[in-house]
Amino acid sequence: MMDANKKENIRLGLHRSDYMLDSETNSLLQIELNTISVSFPGLCSIVTELHRTLINQYGNLLCLDAKRVPGNEASRQFAKALAKAWDEFNVDSAVVMMIVQPEERNMYDQYWLVKYLRESHGVTTIRKTLSEVEAEGRVLPDGTLVVNDRKVTVVYFRAGYTPNDYPSEAEWSARLLMEQSSAVKCPSISYHLVGTKKIQQELAKPNVLERFLENKEEIAKLRQCFAGLWSLDDEEVVKSAIENPDLFVLKPQREGGGNNIYGLDVREALIRLKKEGGDALSAYILMQRIFPKASLASLVRGGVCHEALTVSELGIYGAYLRNKDKVIINDKCGYLMRTKVSSSDEGGVAAGFAVLDSLYLTDK
Numbered sequence: 001m002m003d004a005n006k007k008e009n010i011r012l013g014l015h016r017s018d019y020m021l022d023s024e025t026n027s028l029l030q031i032e033l034n035t036i037s038v039s040f041p042g043l044c045s046i047v048t049e050l051h052r053t054l055i056n057q058y059g060n061l062l063c064l065d066a067k068r069v070p071g072n073e074a075s076r077q078f079a080k081a082l083a084k085a086w087d088e089f090n091v092d093s094a095v096v097m098m099i100v101q102p103e104e105r106n107m108y109d110q111y112w113l114v115k116y117l118r119e120s121h122g123v124t125t126i127r128k129t130l131s132e133v134e135a136e137g138r139v140l141p142d143g144t145l146v147v148n149d150r151k152v153t154v155v156y157f158r159a160g161y162t163p164n165d166y167p168s169e170a171e172w173s174a175r176l177l178m179e180q181s182s183a184v185k186c187p188s189i190s191y192h193l194v195g196t197k198k199i200q201q202e203l204a205k206p207n208v209l210e211r212f213l214e215n216k217e218e219i220a221k222l223r224q225c226f227a228g229l230w231s232l233d234d235e236e237v238v239k240s241a242i243e244n245p246d247l248f249v250l251k252p253q254r255e256g257g258g259n260n261i262y263g264l265d266v267r268e269a270l271i272r273l274k275k276e277g278g279d280a281l282s283a284y285i286l287m288q289r290i291f292p293k294a295s296l297a298s299l300v301r302g303g304v305c306h307e308a309l310t311v312s313e314l315g316i317y318g319a320y321l322r323n324k325d326k327v328i329i330n331d332k333c334g335y336l337m338r339t340k341v342s343s344s345d346e347g348g349v350a351a352g353f354a355v356l357d358s359l360y361l362t363d364k
Helices: 041-062 074-089 107-121 130-136 169-180 189-194 197-203 216-225 235-243 264-276
Strands: 010-022 027-034 095-099 125-128 137-139 145-147 150-157 184-186 229-231 248-252 284-288 295-301 304-323 326-341 355-357
Touching (some): 010 074, 010 184, 027 216, 041 074, 041 355, 074 184, 095 107, 107 125, 130 169, 197 229, 197 284, 235 248
Parallel strands (some): 095 125
Antiparallel strands (some): 248 284, 295 304
């Protein structure tokens, strides 16, 4: 697509920026920015409603106030952004196409976006796997994407973020076909790559934010959220990570949970990567390990309640939509709270490491 130099007038991004509260500095530090297949806007919204309802019923016993649980409109706001992108084309018969995995386990989270698109905006959604798009899709001479004889104006990816989603050339062909069309991609391939760990690490380098922002106060605020991030060509940092592996996380360019390397495994991986040399080192970045304060909590999973020491991760949803130079949406959309047992390194809910939670605001 870079060789083709195709212009994308309409850009749509549905993001989630994830943070943890660092106990040493008592500040929220960014874990990552997700730009593709951002999960749980649907389920986290109803978990918040669940917690509010429980507090309303049992608040006196719990000494809690439901008003201190912030409202969460993530699913409605994401649906609104998708509908606005659909509106930019002004083709009444067109649909939003959601790209899903063949054996999708997270369909009930996705369902809420489909529901609000239909009920609040009158927009129809179809669900297709990458292989189905390859078999049923074509691009008309004017750039229109047609799948199973339906015009598609917005492609919303809830798959395609992991190499496992591309088991054959058919899936790659489908991705290329969609990129070559005039449909809005959420995200486009370049927007997808903006969410890689390598870009996060590059943005944290001195004088890089200044390329994109002029306001020094805004730049300083952003930098306060950055944890330590380093390329593996920084020999001093690599040496430090080998000597003190518990202070670092080794991250590959992967999404979906279960990919990061922690503890003594960091030392072993770095020694191996140094021996391999070349491109092996550039596939990873090093990040400062964040140590949040643990607290006692009750977790319900599979209908069973567990009490354990836990830590939480806060994700802030955001939507961005522009048409050429006109920015139509650039706003926060709600939040995701994930809580996990403090002994677990990973934080993915669908991957089985964490549970969905809600914020509770206090005066402290």
